[in-house]
Amino acid sequence: MTTSPARHLLASLAGIIVLAITATLVASALGPASERILTVFFISLIAVVGMGVYSGNSGILSFGHLSFMGVGAYVSGLLTLPAQMKMATLPKLPDWLAAAETGFFSAILIAVVVTSVLALIVGLALNRLEGSAATIATLGLLIITHGVIIGWRDVTRGSQSFFGVPRETTLWAAAVFCILALIAARLYRDSVSGLRLRAGRENAIAAGAVGVNIRKERLISWVLSAAIMALSGALIAHFLGAFSPKKFYFADTFLLLAMLIVGGMSTVTGAITGAVTITLVTEILRRFEGGFNLAGLEMPAVFGTTQIGIGLIILFAMFRKPDGLAGLKELEERFFPGHRVDPAQTVTAGAVKPVDPTPLQGQNLTMRFGGLVAVRDVSITVNSGEILGLIGPNGSGKTTLLNMLSGVLAPSEGTVRRGDTDLTQAKPYEVANHGIARTFQNIRLFDTLTVYQNVLIAALSTKNGERAVERCETAIQAMGISQFAGSDANTLSYGDQRRVEIARALACEPRRVEIARALACEPSLLFLDEPAAGMNREETDDLMATLQKLTGDLGLGVLIVDHDLKLINQLCDRIMVLNEGAEIAQGAPEDIRKNPAVIEAYLGHS
Amino acid sequence: MDIFLQQTVNALALGGTYALLALGLAVVFSIMGLINFAHGELMTIAGYVLMYCGIAGVSFVVAVPLALMASVIAAVLMERIAFRPVRNGSGATMLVTSFAVAMILQVLFQNLISTRSQPVLLPAMLSDSVHIAGMVIGVNKLAAIVATIVMLVFLDWFMKHQKTGIAMRAAAEDFAVARLMGIRANTVIAGAFALSGLLAGVAAVLWVSQRASVDPLMGFMPVLKAFIAAILGGLGSLRGAVAGGFLLGFIEIYLSAFLPPEMQEFREPIGLGIVVLVLLFRPNGLIPSATLKAEKV
Numbered sequence: 077m078t079t080s081p082a083r084h085l086l087a088s089l090a091g092i093i094v095l096a097i098t099a100t101l102v103a104s105a106l107g108p109a110s111e112r113i114l115t116v117f118f119i120s121l122i123a124v125v126g127m128g129v130y131s132g133n134s135g136i137l138s139f140g141h142l143s144f145m146g147v148g149a150y151v152s153g154l155l156t157l158p159a160q161m162k163m164a165t166l167p168k169l170p171d172w173l174a175a176a177e178t179g180f181f182s183a184i185l186i187a188v189v190v191t192s193v194l195a196l197i198v199g200l201a202l203n204r205l206e207g208s209a210a211t212i213a214t215l216g217l218l219i220i221t222h223g224v225i226i227g228w229r230d231v232t233r234g235s236q237s238f239f240g241v242p243r244e245t246t247l248w249a250a251a252v253f254c255i256l257a258l259i260a261a262r263l264y265r266d267s268v269s270g271l272r273l274r275a276g277r278e279n280a281i282a283a284g285a286v287g288v289n290i291r292k293e294r295l296i297s298w299v300l301s302a303a304i305m306a307l308s309g310a311l312i313a314h315f316l317g318a319f320s321p322k323k324f325y326f327a328d329t330f331l332l333l334a335m336l337i338v339g340g341m342s343t344v345t346g347a348i349t350g351a352v353t354i355t356l357v358t359e360i361l362r363r364f365e366g367g368f369n370l371a372g373l374e375m376p377a378v379f380g381t382t383q384i385g386i387g388l389i390i391l392f393a394m395f396r397k398p399d400g401l402a403g404l405k406e407l408e409e410r411f412f413p414g415h416r417v418d419p420a421q422t423v424t425a426g427a428v429k430p431v432d433p434t435p436l437q438g439q440n441l442t443m444r445f446g447g448l449v450a451v452r453d454v455s456i457t458v459n460s461g462e463i464l465g466l467i468g469p470n471g472s473g474k475t476t477l478l479n480m481l482s483g484v485l486a487p488s489e490g491t492v493r494r495g496d497t498d499l500t501q502a503k504p505y506e507v508a509n510h511g512i513a514r515t516f517q518n519i520r521l522f523d524t525l526t527v528y529q530n531v532l533i534a535a536l537s538t539k540n541g542e543r544a545v546e547r548c549e550t551a552i553q554a555m556g557i558s559q560f561a562g563s564d565a566n567t568l569s570y571g572d573q574r575r576v577e578i579a580r581a582l583a584c585e586p587r588r589v590e591i592a593r594a595l596a597c598e599p600s601l602l603f604l605d606e607p608a609a610g611m612n613r614e615e616t617d618d619l620m621a622t623l624q625k626l627t628g629d630l631g632l633g634v635l636i637v638d639h640d641l642k643l644i645n646q647l648c649d650r651i652m653v654l655n656e657g658a659e660i661a662q663g664a665p666e667d668i669r670k671n672p673a674v675i676e677a678y679l680g681h682s
Numbered sequence: 683m684d685i686f687l688q689q690t691v692n693a694l695a696l697g698g699t700y701a702l703l704a705l706g707l708a709v710v711f712s713i714m715g716l717i718n719f720a721h722g723e724l725m726t727i728a729g730y731v732l733m734y735c736g737i738a739g740v741s742f743v744v745a746v747p748l749a750l751m752a753s754v755i756a757a758v759l760m761e762r763i764a765f766r767p768v769r770n771g772s773g774a775t776m777l778v779t780s781f782a783v784a785m786i787l788q789v790l791f792q793n794l795i796s797t798r799s800q801p802v803l804l805p806a807m808l809s810d811s812v813h814i815a816g817m818v819i820g821v822n823k824l825a826a827i828v829a830t831i832v833m834l835v836f837l838d839w840f841m842k843h844q845k846t847g848i849a850m851r852a853a854a855e856d857f858a859v860a861r862l863m864g865i866r867a868n869t870v871i872a873g874a875f876a877l878s879g880l881l882a883g884v885a886a887v888l889w890v891s892q893r894a895s896v897d898p899l900m901g902f903m904p905v906l907k908a909f910i911a912a913i914l915g916g917l918g919s920l921r922g923a924v925a926g927g928f929l930l931g932f933i934e935i936y937l938s939a940f941l942p943p944e945m946q947e948f949r950e951p952i953g954l955g956i957v958v959l960v961l962l963f964r965p966n967g968l969i970p971s972a973t974l975k976a977e978k979v
Contacts, residue, residue, distance in 0.1 A: 137774045201958060204965040208717055208773055209913045216910055216958065220951040227947035330785060337778050379797065380789035387789070390782035395767045398775045 079532060080266040081415055087408040088344070092258045095348075100251045111247045113359065118250035119311045121351040124335045125261040125344060126304030130297045132341040133270050135277035136207065139329055140214030143221035144191050144302040146324030148309030150225065150232055152187035153241040156180060156314065161240040168230035180244040184310045188303045195302030199295045218329065225321040232321070239318035245311045253311060257304050262344045262406075268536050269296050274342070275522045275533045282520035284504035285482065286513070287537035331358075334386050338393045340400020342524075345407045350400065354386060361385045404524045414562030415528035417552050434495040435459045435633070436481065436512065436601055441490035443476050443657075450476040452657040453490075458601050460633040463623070465648035465665075467641070469677060473657040474637045475517055478603055481635070482514045483507035509538055514603035515577045517637075523566035527557060527576050530565050555622065575619075601633045608640045616640060620647055645669070653677065688817055689939040690932075695823040695892075697931020698830030702885040703908030704915065704923035705837065706878035712854035712918040712971065713874045714769060716776040717909070720760060720784040722901025723791075724879050728753040728886035729802070729896035730795060736803030750883035757879025758872055769871070784902075791898035799897035808891050826888040833884055834924065837877075841920070846873045854918070855972070907934075914957050916967025925968045930957065 078085060096118070103114040127141045154162075154169075155178045162174050178186070198217060205213050226235045264270045276283040276290035283290055313319060331354070339350020361382040393400065436458040443451040451473040458464055458481070466474050479485040481492055483504040492499045499507055513534075522530050531551055535544035552558055555575045560568060565576055604623075608616045620643060627634055638644055644651060644665070651668045653661040655677040661668055668674055703721065710718050728749040735745035764783045768775050808822045841847040846869070852860040853870045861867055882901075889904060890896055907930060915926025933953050941949055960968070 135772075135774070137777060201962055204962060205913070206965075208711070208715070208777075209917045209965075209967075211774075211777065212717065212909045212913045212917070213958075213961070215906060216954045219906070220954045223948060223951035223954075227951065229947075330781065333778070333781075337774075341774075379793055383785050383789045387782040387786040390778060391764065391786075394771070394775055394779045394782070398768065398771045 078263065078266045079268060079271045079529065079536070080409075081412070083412050084406070084408045085263070085266065087412060088262050088406060089259055091408070092262070092344075093255055096251050096255045096258075100247055103247065113355070115245065115247045115250045115315060116312075117351065117355050118247075118254040119245070119308055119315060120332060120335065120355070121348065122254050122257040122311065123305055123308040123332050124339075124351050125257055125347045126301045126308060127332060127336050128301075128341050128344070128347045129261050129264055129304060130294075130301035131336065132343070132346075133265060133273040133277065133297050134294050136294075137211045137333075137341075138214040139211065139333070140217030140221075141301065141305050142324045142329045142332070143217050144195060144305035145309035145312070146221060146225060146321065147191045147194060148187045148306030149313035149319060149324065150238065150309075151190050151306075152183040152310035153238060153313045153319075154231070155183035155186060156242050156244070157240055158242070165233065165240060166231065173231070180242070180314060184307060187310045188306045191306035191309075192299050192303045195299045196295070199298040199302075202298070203291050203295055218325065222321055222325050225324075235321055237318050237320045241313050241317050241319075243314060243317045245315035250311055250315070253307060257307060258344055258348070260300070260304065261347070264297065264300060265344065265406075268541065269293050271525075271529060271533055272537060273297055274525065275530075278522035278524060279520045281484065281504070282516065282522065283533070285484070285508060285516075285520075286534035287505045287508035288533065289503075289505045331386070334390055338389055338401060340397075340402040340404070342399070342404050343402055343406045345405075346400045346402035349402045353389070353401065357385055357389060358382050414526045417528065417549050417558040417561040419553065419556070419558035436492070436494045436499075438477070438481050438487075438492045439490055441477065441480050441487045441492070443473070443480060443485060444488045449657055451480070451487075451654075454654065454657075454659050455490075456481070456652060458633050458635045460601065461627065461631045462649045463627050463634045463636060463647050465644040465651040466635060466637045466654065467639070467644055467651060468654035468660075471656075472654040472677075474654055475605055476657075477654070478514065478605055478635070478637060482512060482603055505537070511600040512603065513601070515605055515607060517605040517609070519573045519577055521565040521573055521576055523564070525565060526562055527565055527568070528552065528561040530576055601635065604634060604636045604638075606638050607636065608638050608643050616643055623647060684816065685939065687815075688819075689935050691817065691819055691823055691827070692939075693932040693935035694830075694928070695826040695888075695931075696935055697928035698826055699885050699888050699904065699927075700908050700911045700931050701924045701927025702830060702833055702881045702888075703905055704911040704927040705920060706881035706885070707905075707908055707912050708915075708918060708920050708923035709850070709874050709881070710878050711912070712920065713850060713857065714765075714776070714871060715773050716765060716780065717773070718878070719777065719781040719905075720764075720787060721878065721882055721908070722903075722905030723784050723787040724753045724757050724760075724882035725886040725889065725901035725904065726787075726791060726896065726898065727756045728883040729890050729900050730791070730800075732887065732890055733800050733802045733896050742805045746887055749887060750880060753883035753886065754876050754879040757875040757882065761872060761875040765875075788898050788902075795898065797898060799895045802890050802894050802896055804891055804894050822888075822891045825891065829884060829888055833881065837881075837920075840877075846870070850874055850877075910954065910957055913967060914960060916970040918971035919967065919969050922967050922969035922971065929960075929968070933957070 099114060103110040123141070123145055127138060130136070130141070131138050154173060155176055157177070159175060159177050162169055166174070202210060202213055202217070225232050228234075232238060265274075272283065272288045273290070273293040276288055276293065280290060309324070312323070335350040335354045336347060337350065338353055339348065340346025365379070365381045397403070438454070438456045441451055441454050441456070442449065454473070454477060456477065466477065468474050476485065480487045483499065483502045483506065486501055490500070494510055494512075497510060499510060502510070522533065528548070532544060532548045535541065535548040535551070552561060557572065557575050560572060560576070565573065568576065608619060611619065623634060624647065636644070636647065648665055651663065651665055652659060653668060653671070653674050660673045660677060661671045663671075703725070707718060707721055710716055731749040731752040732745050735748060740748070760783060764779055765776065768779045808825065809820070811818050811820045812824065841851055849860065849865045849870050850873060852863070853865060857867070860870070885904070886901070889900070908927065911926035911930040912923050913926070914930060915922030915924065933956050934949075937949050937953050938946070941952070945952070
């Protein structure tokens with residue numbers, strides 16, 4: 077399934093096909109030289125979108141993707157190389173490989189499959205690393221692959237040229253495969269996996285909290301991107317006919333990365349823009365490289381003019397347009413509106429089924445950061461149908477406690493359980509799947525995604541994504557943010573951003589939304605970390621009304637941390653007070669107000 | 683046993699060079715999150731200064747400080763011209779900027795100096811060797827080890843007792859708070875680049891003194907290795923960079939010494955394979971950076 081409006085995808089598919097076919101027709105009309113340039117362009121573009129599928133969606137730059145291009149080229153080359161040729165040039169090949177001789181298309185298919193398997197293995201290892209460390213590890217991958225290709229002489233002819241591959245890549249073949257690759261990349265970007273991955277790129281912690289297992293999505297995109305790279309490699313092998321390991325090393329890595337980055341790596345539009353820009357500049361500069369005559373003035377030949385040109389373009393792009401020439405949106409997303417949600421509540425009131433009362437229990441929780449004890453031996457129970465307030469001075473451990481309950485932090489001591497399920501060591505995305513949703517003290521939205529997508533991710537990533545669209549839209553309606561559905565999250569005001577966050581937490585807890593919609597309710601818990609921070613009185617009251625409706629009518633449990641004591645006093649059934657990491661009081665609001673320990677903690681000794 | 687000891691000395695010399703390079707990368711990374719691809723070009727610049735000094739007949743004792751000065755100045759200029767405009771960009775933005783800088787510098791070296799490898803005149807003393815405990819050790823190796831130790835001691839002192847060094851450590855922990863405490867961002871970042879330039883310069887002198895030649899791509903491979911050493915040690919951690927540099931040096935030298943001849947072609951992939959194995963068990967490196975866990979939720 078895809079997560080963007082159908083009109084976006086249709087527009088982009090039509091655009092891709094029309095562009096590629098027009099370009100091919102024009103090049104055919106212009107003659108062999110243009111055909112050659114366009115074929116290489118198509119093959120490069122396949123590689124660029126291949127890199128973009130991983131780097132663009134995950135935000136992790138990869139230097140290692142040409143390894144897969146190389147593997148694709150060698151595997152497919154070995155398969156199509158005529159048997160006699162193999163006997164002459166590669167006498168030490170294993171027999172089964174020496175005898176193998178397949179057609180062009182089966183060779184491509186096999187190369188893609190072999191490369192995908194290899195990528196899966198590499199990806200499992202690479203996935204343990206984060207951010208910049210992962211980027212450098214991909215550099216290592218490039219060096220390792222290059223080393224293996226050079227060393228494995230019996231199969232690859234080492235650093236010598238691998239030649240005799242039939243030249244079967246025609247312009248039309250390149251065009252068709254390029255269209256396929258572009259479509260695959262475009263669809264992946266807006267697939268469930270692609271959307272989750274982009275959410276992880278925008279905010280890894282928030283993505284985990286709404287049920288996204290980022291590592292899994294990264295692995296999927298890694299393998300898909302490797303498969304596309306293999307396709308590009310197989311095509312270039314059968315275009316050139318002869319190549320050496322150098323073709324798949326740093327020089328071409330930088331060239332292709334430059335295309336990806338100059339255009340903008342998070343979109344297919346960007347990949348195309350970058351590939352066109354760099355190809356044009358390279359073709360123009362190449363004419364000047366050998367020296368030229370300008371108005372009678374003889375200019376000397378400058379070696380590497382193209383590299384300097386590309387380098388300067390990259391610098392320009394980074395200084396002026398760090399997100400690339402095409403920015404963060406696909407072209408069609410700029411022209412056509414995003415998702416719309418009807419603001420009218422579709423929820424109908426009806427009989428509420430009894431609530432399964434399994435509470436969440438944190439027992440003897442202690443959290444140490446080095447020598448600092450942030451939370452000391454605190455036990456807490458969050459019941460459904462109840463609003464529990466958690467208050468205390470700054471630094472008293474409220475958020476740390478919340479983080480332990482929601483899986484963001486693993487407690488140093490103590491346990492977190494819900495019924496028979498032990499959630500002490502559970503990852504945030506697992507906790508989210510046990511019916512516990514949360515918001516954050518510092519708003520964590522997926523900035524470059526729309527409000528609709530922000531909420532949809534939560535719905536898609538919990539409870540197997542059942543009826544995700546319904547749950548998403550109900551949550552958006554419940555929080556009254558329908559009018560923003562198609563806007564980017566980072567364009568909203570602070571108060572509205574808070575609402576989006578809560579809507580996302582709601583959608584992530586499908587049962588609550590199910591209560592609201594289908595009135596078939598089960599217990600569920602919502603953690604709100606300073607939801608009213610930065611809101612004015614009016615907004616706070618509005619929020620309070622919404623929260624009371626959710627708990628009163630729908631029976632869900634809320635754990636709320638806030639400094640607004642008026643809000644806490646009016647809203648909460650029970651209040652727990654922390655000071656210096658320990659519990660100092662617990663009880664009904666009126667008792668807490670009179671408690672001498674609480675007064676002392678807040679006001680000091682009198 | 684003799685061979686083993688001999689190779690250990692070699693490993694210390696190579697690992698020390700990697701450690702210095704990785705440290706230079708780590709100093710900058712820990713403060714501004716930039717993976718500086720152009721670090722190798724700082725090395726190359728220092729190498730060319732040594733070469734020109736040799737041609738001009740300047741004594742090596744004078745040439746070395748000049749080379750170090752050149753790489754320090756180049757590093758500071760690089761920051762001022764290329765990296766300041768993207769300072770607040772993402773890690774990927776800065777990395778890509780640095781790789782464009784590296785590419786442009788490489789082409790400039792090729793055009794303005796030579797595409798080929800150029801010989802560097804070194805004092806004859808460096809190619810001598812001394813006998814210690816039954817081992818024959820090249821003076822250049824010994825000098826590399828001594829220089830590495832001196833630099834590490836200096837850096838430790840600088841980071842612990844110098845105002846700029848302490849400011850850099852503070853900035854590495856939390857740049858925003860450090861600035862609120864009155865530390866000037868420009869000073870700290872320029873200082874970090876100067877320091878990384880100095881480390882690259884020392885590494886270049888050591889590198890050139892083993893090989894007596896310099897070419898436009900001289901800095902590329904060693905800095906690539908230093909990147910790998912830096913993640914092996916723990917990206918952003920200074921002690922990790924040193925540990926990773928030495929470990930990588932040991933892995934490479936022992937493999938080249940003790941791997942059977944038919945496997946030698948796969949030396950590099952095997953060496954990096956070992957690094958990957960270590961990372962599988964310690965994904966945050968040997969000595970993880972302290973700031974890794976500190977993200978506020």
